[in-house]
Amino acid sequence: MKRSAMKRSTKPMKRSRLKPRSKKMDKFYKEVRIPAVIQAVGDGKRPCPVKSQVCTHYVQGIHEVLSRGRAGGILVAHKPGNIIGTCHACNSYISSHPQWAKDNGWLVSNSEVTNDNKQTKPT
Numbered sequence: 001m002k003r004s005a006m007k008r009s010t011k012p013m014k015r016s017r018l019k020p021r022s023k024k025m026d027k028f029y030k031e032v033r034i035p036a037v038i039q040a041v042g043d044g045k046r047p048c049p050v051k052s053q054v055c056t057h058y059v060q061g062i063h064e065v066l067s068r069g070r071a072g073g074i075l076v077a078h079k080p081g082n083i084i085g086t087c088h089a090c091n092s093y094i095s096s097h098p099q100w101a102k103d104n105g106w107l108v109s110n111s112e113v114t115n116d117n118k119q120t121k122p123t
């Protein structure tokens, strides 16, 4: 059987960008997370409460006391009482020095909050 050569398009293949976030997460960021960060940062002159040895003194973002990984995701971790405004340096310092952070109350482990998080469903 005679076959003709496949036609090759000269145009580059059309490619779409990968979605950086799901629709649900995009909505969460736009409506909850970003406004919370803006509120926490304020005028950029709010003092960082952590004051680690690398502190840059002013709140630049938010830190979750019960981390996203431990809480079971950002949607769970992002709650009043669990988020505190910190500078980027302290936030990073907390992540890299968990024992120091626990000793100073900037990080809690799951075992300390498991009982509080357990909610019994009404029957």
Ligand SMILES: [Zn+2]
Pocket: 048, 049, 050, 051, 052, 054, 055, 056, 057, 058, 086, 087, 088, 089, 090, 091
């Ligand atoms: Zn700081």
